Structures are given as structure tokens and as C-alpha cells.
Amino acid sequence: MSDDSAAIRKLRNLLKGGPLDPRMLARYDLFAEFRAAMERKDEAAQREVAGRLKRNAREIDAAKKDALAAIATGIDDANAATDPDERTAKLLKAFALSAKTKFWAYDGMADNEVAKEALIQTHKILAALDGLPPGRRSALTALLDDPDVGVRCTAAIHLQKIMPERVNPILRQIDKEESPSSVGIAAMWALPVDPNDPSIPPPRLRTPSPSKN
Numbered sequence: 001m002s003d004d005s006a007a008i009r010k011l012r013n014l015l016k017g018g019p020l021d022p023r024m025l026a027r028y029d030l031f032a033e034f035r036a037a038m039e040r041k042d043e044a045a046q047r048e049v050a051g052r053l054k055r056n057a058r059e060i061d062a063a064k065k066d067a068l069a070a071i072a073t074g075i076d077d078a079n080a081a082t083d084p085d086e087r088t089a090k091l092l093k094a095f096a097l098s099a100k101t102k103f104w105a106y107d108g109m110a111d112n113e114v115a116k117e118a119l120i121q122t123h124k125i126l127a128a129l130d131g132l133p134p135g136r137r138s139a140l141t142a143l144l145d146d147p148d149v150g151v152r153c154t155a156a157i158h159l160q161k162i163m164p165e166r167v168n169p170i171l172r173q174i175d176k177e178e179s180p181s182s183v184g185i186a187a188m189w190a191l192p193v194d195p196n197d198p199s200i201p202p203p204r205l206r207t208p209s210p211s212k213n
Contacts, residue, residue: 019181021108023060030056064114067101071121075128084132088139091125096143098122099154106182115182126158138162149174150183157190168192 030053037045074094081087098121105115129136143155144167153174156167171187178184 019104019107020110021060021063021104023056023063024109027053027056027060060109064105064109064111067104068114068117068121071098071101071118075121075124078125078128084136088129088132088136091128091136092139092142095122095125095129095140095155096146096148096151098125099151100148102154103150103181103183103186122154122158141166144170149178153178153183153187153190157186160190164192 030049034046034049034053037049071094074090074097078087078090078094081090098118102115102118102122105111105118126137129139137158140155140159141163143151144159146152146155152170156170156174159167160171168191171191174187175184175191179188
């Protein structure tokens with residue numbers, strides 16, 4: 001087996017216990033199989049594995065499209081509700097789904113574009129909550145105890161302006177426990193800088209630029 005094949009298998013084993021989607025993990029196995037078939041000069045095996053790689057790619061693409069479509073459907077369903085409480089409840093479900101999809105796309109699918117689209121949907125949901133008189137963003141507090149850490153993190157981030165004393169401890173815990181995943185990074189960036197934290201280096205003094213005169 002070549003060094004390249006060994007490297008693929010090593011990477012696959014490292015990713016096995018992580019958040020990578022099983023379909024993406026299977027992709028590494030297929031690449032390793034294809035590499036091995038090339039080394040054997042087995043053209044029939046190469047064609048067979050190439051076919052499975054194409055099917056795998058279609059499955060991955062369909063999963064991404066289905067995830068984004070589910071969020072859009074949830075938003076449409078919420079907007080169709082005339083009762084404010086019912087609409088709020090449905091918006092919260094769509095919000096949770098968008099948060100899960102965003103972090104799944106980042107960590108599970110390594111797809112920044114899908115994550116970005118899920119984030120756009122999140123902001124649509126926030127706008128809808130804010131637009132419900134007298135403004136229902138505070139309803140996100142119901143998600144601060146959600147079993148999914150991505151949902152908790154996203155809800156906490158979008159409640160910071162109205163209840164920082166409640167959500168910042170949640171974000172600190174997520175930052176501590178989930179780093180270096182995308183959830184942990186999101187929590188870290190959302191937290192305010194503590195000027196008393198000795199681990200934070202002091203700001204650099206700006207050197208005056210030479211006079212042009």
C-alpha cells in the first residue's frame with residue numbers, strides 16, 4: 001500500500017470518532033479503495049468504485065438540499081400560522097433546525113456554503129420573531145436548555161443583547177467544553193473580552209507613522 005493510501009486510512013481513523021457525517025466518512029473509504037485499485041492497475045475495480053463514489057456524492061448533495069429545504073418549509077409553516085403563540089412555537093422549531101444544520105454543515109459536511117445558507121435562514125427567523133408584537137426574541141430562552149449544544153449556543157448568541165448575564169455563562173461553558181469544534185469557536189467569538197484575563201496579551205501600541213511633510 002502506498003504512503004498516500006496509508007495517509008487516507010490514517011485520516012479516516014482520526015475522523016471516525018468525530019462529528020463527520022457517516023456519508024463523508026464513507027467517502028474516505030472509497031477514496032482509499034480507488035487508490036488501491038489504481039495501484040493494482042485493476043480497471044474493473046476502478047470503474048466499480050468510481051460508480052460508488054458518484055452515488056455517494058449524490059447522497060451527500062441530496063442530504064444538504066433536504067436539510068435546507070426542511071428549514072425553509074419550517075419557516076413557511078410558521079408564517080402560515082395566524083395565532084402569534086403558534087407562530088412563535090413554529091419559528092422556534094425552525095430556528096433549532098437551522099442551528100443544527102449550520103453546525104452539521106461545518107463539522108459534519110465540511111461545507112461552508114450550506115452553513116452560510118443555514119445562517120441566512122436563522123436571521124430570517126430572528127426577523128420574524130422580532131416582528132411579532134411586542135417582539136418575541138426572548139422566546140429563544142426556551143432553547144437554552146435544548147439537548148443539542150449547537151441550538152443552545154445559537155440561542156445564547158442571539159440573546160446576548162437582551163440578557164447577557166444569563167447567556168454568557170452558557171457560552172463560556174460551551175467554549176470550554178466544545179473547543180475546537182465550530183460550536184466552541186462560535187461561543188468563543190461571541191463572548192466579550194475580559195480585560196482581567198491574564199491569557200489575553202495587551203494591545204500593541206500603535207507606532208506613529210512618519211510625517212509626510
